Amino acid sequence: MDAKKSDRVSATRSATKSRGETHHPGPSRIELAAFPPKERWDDWVELESRPWPERVERRYVLVPTTCFNCESACGLLAYVDKETLEIRKFEGNPEHPGSRGRNCAKGPATLNQIRDPHRILHPLKRDGARGEGKWRRVSWDEALDDIAARVRKAIVEERRNEVVYHVGRPGEDGYTERVLAAWGIDGHNSHTNICSSNGRAGYHYWMGLDRPSPDFANADVILLISAHLESGHYFNPHAQRILEAKARGAKTIVFDVRLSNTATHADHWLAPHPGTEAAILLAIASHLVRTRRYDREFVRRWWNWQEFLAAECADLPQTFECFEAELARLYAEYTFEHAAAESGVAAQTIEAVAEIVAGAGTRLATHTWRSAAAGNLGGWQVSRTLFLLNALLGAVGTEGGTHPNVANKFVGRPIHVPAHPHVWNDLNWPGEYPLAMNEMSILMPHLLKDGRGRLEVYFTRVYNPVWTNPDGFSWIDALTDESRVGLHVALTPTWSESASFADYVLPMGLRAERHDVHSYETPDAQWIGFRQPVLRAAHERLGHPPAADTRETNPGEVWEENEFWIELSWRIDPDGALGIRKFFESKERPGTKLGLDEYYGFLFSSSVPGLPERAAKEGLTPLAFMRRYGSFEVRRKIAPLHQEEVPASEIEDLRVDALGRAYTKLPKPAGPNVVPLPTPDPDADGRRLVGISVDGTIRRGFPTPSGRLEFYSSTLVRWGWPEYALPTYIKSHVHRDRLEPGQMVLIPTFRLPVQIHTRSANAKWLDEIAHTNPLWIHPTDASRIGVETGSLVRVETEIGHFVVKAWVTEGIRPGVVACSHHMGRWKAEAAPGQSQMMATVALGKQGGRWSMRRLAGVSPHESADPDTRRIWWTDSGVHQNLTFPVHPDPISGMHCWHQAVRVTAAAPGDAYADVSVDVDKAHEVYRRWLEITRPAARVSPDGTRRPYWLLRPLKPGRDVYRLPEAPASR
């Protein structure tokens, strides 16, 4: 601001104050502030920008909801014009404890998605062959009746495993899992094995819980194996707290093979060879042990060292001192020199970083989620060895340390809780992967091809396997074969590559058009957020008659899933004879359909501690409070849960075993689920593990089989993987030893900060910023193959190739190339789709070889949105995932994304964005990776399919854990 303007502002403020006014003399009538105060959300006034300098006022009702453009669920405030009832913008919700009023670019871009001129507004049914691109509009009734009849038939004929719901981003804590449980099916399938199965597994073997919650804001040292400042998991809520810590002087260490925007902000940036991260982490751990700068008391009290000694060193004295000596011996080989030789990072750099970590004490916050964990065979050892540093320093559940996620997550209890299904779905949970962290969703086309099942009804929701998963052409083969997939129902607000191969495309609400309740581990607190249909809530706030369902206030016939599932379930079981309908009935008005006001009203009133009292202070019901403010902080500054003393009221007939595990006869107490610790296996008498004895006091401990942090995993030993009993280093499938001469490593996993996997093609502001994914390549590699920035290069994988433009940069290691997966959206010539971010392509198939050639890029065009005439970009990137075969880790089940590739200058005839794939070869690769598994039928120690204590979405009843062929007495 120039001096004159500044003077004018000061003069205006002085004049205002001298008149005794406390507000800014603008239409908002308050001092300039970052956010509209919540007391004014019913009638907020702003000046219109376009008529300026004429001062035209607009009046708004501000309605909170939450963003759905990534997993963070930041708060949004929708500005609803009181005159037109149109949503005019989204800004941050200052009342939201996770995001605190801040958003990334993707939050406000929600407006683009709401107004997308190409969005799907009515239910559609295919009108030709699958994938032919012909559709006709149908009524919701027609679609519901058809789908319900097919689901019902499958259930009645005991073909329950033929109904599968495949979700990308769930958005809601467990709503649909309960729908599936009510139907009595094991039909939940997620995207997690292309995302975080490896990250989760490493944490799970330590804590019995599969996610970390680093307290970045209070840390002294932050160690990230991710790009958290620009695009990491829980990106904006975490990034703002990392920046707070940096402003306080905290040191940040970033492992990233690329010079990402996160790496540029680090105090130490380490760029290891892909897949060698665990070697560096182990060298740091070894340094802590060697120099005895670990927290001895923490290790003695909370690690399962006694179990380790008893199992592996029975001949040694069973003392802690003896364990310490063993620890030093076991990790002595992980020297700085070993790490340097493996990773290519200088030993002095690793040593300097190790010293910083050693000085962190209990204020070490660490995180990895996708990144190195997701890219590599054995990547689960990256999160396991990262957490080893926290476990050594005692930085677990401490201020500035890393908590288990349940400390910072709150899950309320819904009105109906159906029992776990008594069926096991081998398509989602095949026996070769007894330790898989999540469903083996990437294998579905191959399992179907091998005749290991079929699908009668296959729902996809916020999921686009053809584009997102590896080996998308095998998905097209599966989805176009009606003998394998009877009915594909795509629940989606927008067109996608997979929706093109559906039978029904049903328009589901975007984030301002649906209900969800959720809670994520972002700060050291527990909060819940409420996503809601904004216009429905605005009508209510303005005193209009209530809507019968969200279709009345959403555009077109757009619905929300929660109401859709209730309606569909009633049609599956119209008279209640199947025992399904009762889970979708009102308790207030028995025999009628459950409404969402009752559903969420019950949840907020009965299971969220403190919310009823807080709401009452404002004369509101808990539901009205959540509709008005959109979020609630349940607790703050959570003390270490594992240290909590178990109250005497929870213990009866206490039995403590040799490992200190304390069992009680009493069941888990009912009541609010403030600390949702899962319960591991009971003992032989059916007693519940209630805690562990630590120096004579019974404390909560961890939900692992030992009740302690498991440095030593008896589960991995018992289930056939004794070599990985301890946190160790597994050489990746793209380790240099495994590369053939001339091969490089492709990193295909990194996110762009302003795109959202498969959901942002309809966000014009984001598309304008980011619409291409060139191949990062080091100058030495570029000159070796004779390319420069902008040259076309061919990248050959095991099953095919893609053609992309080179971006020559020193921001990547020599020998490694990288390409973001956020690009390469496409639609076939005849298919509908987005026009601002999807190229039009020709698909071809000869035998097992598929090809894709771009016919047209993006171009300006007429639509209801005048901005589509102003599109200036033509690129929409290259779809590389099509050329990747499945690489399931034999333990976690994670698809190991990194690829060994050959990169050459494009061949004559190659064109930008060309893709060519041999699906027969893809099937061979699937079989090769299947051979390295250790199936339950071979290794199960107790005749079950999987260790019961391992987390599992929609966990079935214990009875179906038994392997079918196992004798009952085993």
Ligand code: SF4
């Ligand atoms: S980080 Fe960005 S995209 Fe993710 S929820 Fe927050 S505002 Fe939305």
